[in-house]
Amino acid sequence: MIRVLLPTHLRTLARVGGEVQLDLQNAVTIGAVLDGLETAYPVLRGSIRDHVTLRRRPFVRYFACQQDLSHEPLETRLPEPVATGVEPFLIIGALAGG
Amino acid sequence: MGTKRKRPVTGKKKGRASGVRLLVGTRKGAFVLTSDGKRDKWDVSGPHFAGWEMYHLKGSPVDPNRIYASQTSGWFGQKIQRSNDGGKTWEPIGDKFVYEGVPGTHQWYDGTQHPWEFKRIWHLEPSLTDPDTVYAGAEDAALFRTTDGGQTWQELPALRSAKGHLWQPGAGGMGLHTILLDPSNPNRIYIAISAAGVFRTDDAGKTWRPMNSGLKSPYQLPDPDSEVGHCVHRITLHPSRPGVLFMQKHWDVMRSDNAAESWNEVSGNLPTDFGFPIEVHAHEPETIYVVPIKSDSEHFPPDGKLRVYRSRSGGNEWEALTKGLPQRDCYVNVLRDAMAADSLDPCGVYFGTTGGQVYGSANAGNSWKAIVRDLPAVLSVEAQTLA
Numbered sequence: 219m220i221r222v223l224l225p226t227h228l229r230t231l232a233r234v235g236g237e238v239q240l241d242l243q244n245a246v247t248i249g250a251v252l253d254g255l256e257t258a259y260p261v262l263r264g265s266i267r268d269h270v271t272l273r274r275r276p277f278v279r280y281f282a283c284q285q286d287l288s289h290e291p292l293e294t295r296l297p298e299p300v301a302t303g304v305e306p307f308l309i310i311g312a313l314a315g316g
Numbered sequence: 317m318g319t320k321r322k323r324p325v326t327g328k329k330k331g332r333a334s335g336v337r338l339l340v341g342t343r344k345g346a347f348v349l350t351s352d353g354k355r356d357k358w359d360v361s362g363p364h365f366a367g368w369e370m371y372h373l374k375g376s377p378v379d380p381n382r383i384y385a386s387q388t389s390g391w392f393g394q395k396i397q398r399s400n401d402g403g404k405t406w407e408p409i410g411d412k413f414v415y416e417g418v419p420g421t422h423q424w425y426d427g428t429q430h431p432w433e434f435k436r437i438w439h440l441e442p443s444l445t446d447p448d449t450v451y452a453g454a455e456d457a458a459l460f461r462t463t464d465g466g467q468t469w470q471e472l473p474a475l476r477s478a479k480g481h482l483w484q485p486g487a488g489g490m491g492l493h494t495i496l497l498d499p500s501n502p503n504r505i506y507i508a509i510s511a512a513g514v515f516r517t518d519d520a521g522k523t524w525r526p527m528n529s530g531l532k533s534p535y536q537l538p539d540p541d542s543e544v545g546h547c548v549h550r551i552t553l554h555p556s557r558p559g560v561l562f563m564q565k566h567w568d569v570m571r572s573d574n575a576a577e578s579w580n581e582v583s584g585n586l587p588t589d590f591g592f593p594i595e596v597h598a599h600e601p602e603t604i605y606v607v608p609i610k611s612d613s614e615h616f617p618p619d620g621k622l623r624v625y626r627s628r629s630g631g632n633e634w635e636a637l638t639k640g641l642p643q644r645d646c647y648v649n650v651l652r653d654a655m656a657a658d659s660l661d662p663c664g665v666y667f668g669t670t671g672g673q674v675y676g677s678a679n680a681g682n683s684w685k686a687i688v689r690d691l692p693a694v695l696s697v698e699a700q701t702l703a
Contacts, residue, residue, distance in 0.1 A: 227367055227392055231408065261408045265392040269412045277391040311391045 220246060220296075221306040222255055228266070228309070232259040237306055246301040248280060249292030266309060281308040335702040336658045337402065338666055339383060340674055341370035344692035346385060348403040355664050355678040358687045364406065365397065372439050372653055372696040373403075376447040380700050384450050384466060386437040394436050396452075398466050409466035413437070413454055416473035422456065423484040432456045432476070439653060439696075441495035445502070453492030457483060457509040459521070472521035475507070479526060479544045483512035486547050486566075493652055494551050498558040506561065506576060511547040514563070514576055530572075530579035531565060549592045550652040551576075554601035562604050562631070564594040564652070569606055571631050582631020587618050593655035597680060598663040602630040605637075605657075605665060605681060607650040616647040624667070626681050640684035641675065648673070653696035660701055668694025 222238040229235070240254040256263045267274050272292070274280070279288040283297045283305050299305035338349040345363025364370075365387050373385040381402040387395040394413065397406040413434050421429035435455045443449035448465040458476060460469040483490060491510055498504035503520045506527070513528040526544045534540040536547060547566035554560065563570040563579065568589050570579040583589035588608045597603035606625050610618045617623060622641040625634040648671035658664035665681050668674045672691040675684045 225391075227389065230365075231392075231395065261395075264394065264411055268393075270414055275391065275393060 219303045220251055220254070220300065221303055222251060223306040223308045224262075225309060225311040227311065228262060231261050231265065234259070239303075246296045247292060248287060248290060248294050248296065251296065251307050252292070277312040279310045279312050281310060282306075334660055336660065336664060337375075337380075337700040337702055338656070338674065338676075338687070339373035339375065339385075339403065339696075339698040339700065340668055340691065340694060341372050341385070341653075341696035342668075342672070342692040342694050343369055346370040346373055346387075346403075347688070347691060349674065349687055353660055355658075355660070355676060358676075360688055361403065363692075364403070368395075369436075370695065371436060372698075374440050374442055374698050375402075375700050376442040376450075377444050379447040380702060382442070382447045384440045384442060386440055386452070388436040394434070396437065396440075396466055410462065410468050413452070413458075413460055413469055414471070415458060415476075416471040420476065420480065422480055422490065423482055425484070429481065432458070434458075435489065436491075438491040438493045439495055441497060444497050444499055451495045451497075451505070453495055453507065455489045455491035456485075457490045457492040457512060459492055459495070459507055461521070472517075474522055475515060475517075475524045478515055478524040480512075482544050483509065484545060486511035494548075496551060496553055496558075496561075498553075499555045500558050504558075504575075506551060506553075508548045508551045508563075510549065511566075512544050513546040513548050514551060516576055527572075527576035528579070529577065530581075531570065532568070533566070536566065550594050552594050552596050552604075554596045557601045560601065560630075562594050562596065564591050564606055566590065566612060569594065569631060582627070584627070584632035584634055586625055586634050587623075591650075592652040593650055593667065595655045595657050595665065597665075598657045598659040599661065600628065600663075603628045603680070604630065605655065606634075607655070607667065609649060615649045620645050620647060622646040622648065622669075624665075624681055624684075637677075637681040637684070639682065640677075640686075646671075651695055654694050656697045656699040658699040658701045664699065666697050666699055668697045670694065 220240045282300045334353045340347040345366045347362030351358045368387045371386040376382040383399040385397040398409045399406045419432035424430035437452045439453040441451040452460040459472045494508040496506040515524045516527045517524045531546045549564045551563045559575040561572045569583045571582045591609045595605045621643045624637040627634045648669035655667040663680045666676045670693040674687045677684045
């Protein structure tokens, strides 16, 4: 079981209160988590990454175990504590004021 | 154009039992304001989609409880919401807007070509006859359409073939902000883009023509009479005379009496001919409203006085409408999609400001009252007249 923490606006959009839990069959990679999330909550398609290119939206970041994984390829395996559900995978709306 | 015209009267909806619903899009959510036919007391519902930029909401003319809303965010992209109960509850629908084929390029600020990139939906225009058909105006400028209630969207790509390589963003982006469906001809649609101009199709979107003859943009374009590139802020028409159009251009208020084949200036005695919205009275096709703004850099009313100007002669002769509006220390703007009229008798006129006020007049602009004062900056206002 994978735990995913979404930013407030995406929680509202997906109509979920707290963490989202996903059961993934295969390797726990960044791409697999995003695929699983978008399958479970289709409304999130296009909000975390582009509909067509699947590129991460500029002001969205991925974190796990205090590591910024935003620039890592989708095939990157997530740390063991995330893969085992001890730690959540964090999707964050970046601070982008100015 | 200086001659006074007769004031025809059309389509009045009598009856104090009727009501009005205003759909207000703001920088931080949507609000639904409702009143009975007196339009004196209002209920305020919202914010819906708190924190999101709500560019535009509009109801279907054939099913007013079917409302479509453009919800957008610099972080999380574009969403489209639909309500089937007049804005009480909402459901997300399709939001995949993909340019048809190879997107191609348009002109960039430095004169080079720049690839088309989807950013957001500025305007939603439900069909006049089918609640499941809606047109959507995008930034970067393109026209999309759904025929399945918003589940899927397809581009009408021929529009970008109308000299799209010469279109260039204005300071606010390159958005398709106005979609006018001709009630007398289902194949005719007018659209307007900042900063490309007006375009018309007479074959339901298969082909498009630039319709900017008569527009003049000195110091804005290398060729002031250019076929495309004009910064059109808004166009409107009265449904009883769809061949007569009115335009608020960046500078100049314009009028066309031949379905946009040519345009003539009708700014007349306005204190400034810069502004964003333009609206037509619901029953008097020659009565139009604008909100003059001091300049394109200051974006607030002249002298700190918020004044709507009304012409009852289709332009040229304008009167200031000030009763109930702040006449000192007012430095708000009124954006292009933030003015609307209901079809009750007398006609109600409404507008929202960047200061978060929504003003309404239940007597065609003679006097005004703030319906709400402290919303987030208002992006759009639509009025629905309810049976």
